[in-house]
Amino acid sequence: AQKITQTQPGMFVQEKEAVTLDCTYDTSDPSYGLFWYKQPSSGEMIFLIYQGSYDQQNATEGRYSLNFQKARKSANLVISASQLGDSAMYFCAMREENYGQNFVFGPGTRLSVLP
């Protein structure tokens, strides 16, 4: 079974608008971390934001925020005030405490920001 699901293969957003990228996960481990990475066309993987399973507050990092709904097992990424440079692939990932440092990545969402 898929541990990380990203149901949106592609998304479009108008410049300066906000966009939400969906991510749901599956784990029975009580301790885990959720991560979002951005991969521009150059191929590098850029860490954006992290949410721990025990964190009480939603993580925020500049224009990025994570809408963490633990009961629903979702960790959606919200990008506010989209910029043209935000066009990229976005991957949701999870690291489970019982699996050491191993990260599991979702299939990704391609975001296109329109001028």
Added chain:
Amino acid sequence: GAVVSQHPSWVICKSGTSVKIECRSLDFQATTMFWYRQFPKQSLMLMATSNEGSKATYEQGVEKDKFLINHASLTLSTLTVTSAHPEDSSFYICSAGTRDRNNPSGANVLTFGAGSRLTVL
């Protein structure tokens, strides 16, 4: 912040030859590094976990004799694609666990190299 350097960025080789990709942690020590493979328009697939001073741990379905991993020091891991064939053409990317720069006492995040695009003719 933590930087992982990967070299080469691009490599084209003939079928049957071997190709070595290097992954270096520039300003930190990495006892563990991870090697991923990414096909076009797909997600990252973990190939193996590279452990300094010991054998790598390969994921199911990854041929250890095909993809040789060596982690001889705390700052260098290498992936050698032996007797490369066109089906080995892919994007290979390494990573190491580092602390989140905004939360040094917090969780490990993966810091990635820039990746290596291998084309086997």
